[in-house]
Amino acid sequence: MTPTADLLILNARVLTLDPGRPKATEIAIIDGKIAAVGAKGELASLRGPGTEVIDAGGGSVVPGFSENHMHLFSGSAELVHLQLSGVHGLPALTEAIRNYGKDRLEQVMLFAQGADYTILGGEERLTRHHLDAIWPDQPLALFAPDHHTAWANTKALELANLLHGAELRPGNEIVMGDDGLATGELREMEAFSPVQAAGGFARYRLGLATGGEPDPRPTDLEWRTDMEVMRRGLEYCARHGITTIQNMDGNLYQLELLAAIEKEDGGLPCRVAIPFHFKNFMSLDMLEKASAMSKAYDSDFLRSGMVKVFYDGVLDSWTAVMVEPYADRPDYVGEGLFTPERFREIAIEADRRGLQIAVHAIGDGAVRAVLDGYEAARKENGARDSRHRIEHIEVVHPDDLPRFAELGVIASMQPPHPPGCMGVPLEPTVSRIGRSRWPLSYAWRTIKNAGARICFASDWPVSPISPIRGIQAAMIREPWQATDPDQSFTLMEALEGYTTEGAYAEFREDRKGRIKPGFLADITILNADIESVAPDKLGEVEPAITICGGKITYKAN
Structure with missing residues (x-):
């Protein structure tokens, strides 16, 4: 007997991101997974008396958005x-x-x-x-x-x-x-x-500030307060069509809060990955905690397995590390939070443990030092499918462009960040960088053309969380001067950055990031056909329904 669908999505413009079947109009969901994808009328046999039917109204239906770099706990607070x-x-x-x-x-x-x-x-x-x-x-x-x-x-x-x-x-x-x-x-x-x-x-900043745990342990009232803060943030994410959160600060306390929410009725509305944050005052033996977190949390809804590191700061306060001095401070290249030698030691040990590494590196000097560390880890431990990441890459040196593909390093970048995008002022950033480096600043297209895998994110609460607005920012990005290369992405490239490339970045491309039979039923239904919306109007499109693991986690009024 053919099983009937728990959910049936009809009248949809489905962008599956599955090369085998790029488009469809209907989706059937059974037991939290995508059971079938088809054209109009093809899935009628899966409709039963208990099937919930969703009429997409001709709106686009896409894989659930993966927010690949954000700060959940502090952003929620x-x-x-x-x-x-x-x-x-x-x-x-x-x-x-x-x-x-x-x-x-x-x-x-x-x-x-x-x-x-x-x-x-x-x-x-x-x-x-x-x-x-x-x-x-x-x-x-x-x-x-x-x-x-x-x-x-x-x-x-x-x-x-x-x-x-x-x-x-x-x-x-x-x-x-x-x-x-x-x-x-x-x-x-x-x-x-x-x-x-x-x-x-x-407490909300511990994952960023120290990577440690609350001391003393929170009282019952504080725990309940923190649970409510975390729930509020998760609901905010689901409201924006997000089904996967790759958090970029972490400690065990955040995992414990999320695990407690997962046990409640309804469970987690988003899948969440929480790293161990390695700070510059830590010793290498602290990576044992990262390994323990990785072993304890490794499900499709809640997982660890990553080490997050800040190598430098940001351009606007001259705390990013540059290869050549700042254009408006010609005697200064910035000072890293780690020395290149110390970071190499950390990269080698984390890689030896089989952990993925994600490093905040804004300046081209920081990017180079991180790539050097990843190269050292590969030489010391042997090549493996590590998928180590560099976060932000706001300036990159031309000599380092091919190294991303050579080392299998993922470029994790944020379309809302470039000055001139989404209301971000041009100054003081563009003057800090200097005209000679503009062509290789926020250089998504250039890095992609060099063979790197690129995933997209907002870095919320640094930028507005909306993946739709991020896709728009990626599509309408304009050069700061006529001689700069075009760094913009097409609609499908930007959509991949928030879906398939996010799944790849967390080693889950075999089960998520596409609308494909057998994949997890993480789906976002939009209130318009995004292929027919002008790129500069795309940010007006909103999620109508978010589905994670076959459950409706958000529905617009």
């Missing part, structure tokens, strides 16, 4: 912070902070996200004095969109014991003024983590 994206000028900033803060006077600290480096206009940098004039009597901290710089008022600096500066490891800086006191600008995590801790935000 930040959803309730003041959001400053699009706010420019001191008057607008003042109004936004005062309107937000007036009803939150009981909070230990006010947090705001998305403050552009040029939020004041021109080259003037935000300081504690600006913030004191806006909000003097309560601790206040603003964070740049890239989450690599913060600006704190005097109350926040005093609460975090940073007003007089502090000794920090390389790659981190508390900017000091001529008066011997902190200006309020805090560059990189070690500089601003004390502010977050003083404001009660430390």
Whole structure:
């Protein structure tokens, strides 16, 4: 007897990303997997009395989106912070902070996200004095969109014991003024983590800041609060059509929270991968914890198996590592969070353990050092299908382009990040890079043409989470000058970056990333036919229904 479908999707424009059958109009789902894909009427025999039928209304149906680089726990917690994206000028900033803060006077600290480096206009940098004039009597901290710089008022600096500066490891800086006191600008995590801790935000940033566990162990109330924060973030992801999350900061605590949610009725609405975050103050034996996390969590819904590393910072605060000096700071190339020698040791040991490695590397000097580390690991341990990754690659040196394919390294890149895309201002980034390096900045097409595998992501909460808007950004990307190469992607290439290439990056291409019989039933139904929408209007398309493992995890009203 032929089994009947649990779910039947009809009247759809299915983009399967399966070369064997690129398009279809119907999909049948049984027991959490895709049972059949067909043309109109072909799956009628699978319809039974208990089948739930979904009419896609002629909208596109695509494999569930894989968000291949994001920060789930901190992003979830930040959803309730003041959001400053699009706010420019001191008057607008003042109004936004005062309107937000007036009803939150009981909070230990006010947090705001998305403050552009040029939020004041021109080259003037935000300081504690600006913030004191806006909000003097309560601790206040603003964070740049890239989450690599913060600006704190005097109350926040005093609460975090940073007003007089502090000794920090390389790659981190508390900017000091001529008066011997902190200006309020805090560059990189070690500089601003004390502010977050003083404001009660430390647990949500542990996976980024230390890679360690909450100490002391959270109380029952804190645990329940953190569960609710995590649920809120997962629901937010599902609302945007996401079925897979590749998190890029991690600790055991996040895995424990997600495992507890998985046991609840309904389970996890998204599949989640959580890495072990190796920091520059750790010893190599800490990688044993990464191996233990990998063994303990390795299912299709919740897994580990990756080591995440930050090699450098970001361009806008001169903390990215360059091969040649910054164009606007010709005596400086940046300072890495690791030395090349130390990173090679880490890469060799993590690779020896069979762990995948993902490294934040923004500058071309950092990218080169990471590739050198991966090459050293291959020479030491032998070649294997490691699929090590480099995250961001905002500038790459031409000599290093062929090395991605030669070493099998995945380029994990973010279409919303380039200045000029999705409202990101051109300055100060383009002046930091310099015209001579523009052709190899955010160079998705150039890297792809060199033979690399590329997966896409938002880096949420650094950029808006929407994969649809990310696809649009990849398609309408324009060069900064006429002589620069075109780095844009086609619709199908960008869609692959958020689906099949994400599955490949996590060694799951045999079961996800395509709409194909036998694959996991992770599907996103959109409210329009994306092939007929103009690229510059694509961001207006929204998910209508998200399905993960055969369960509807989001449905628009």
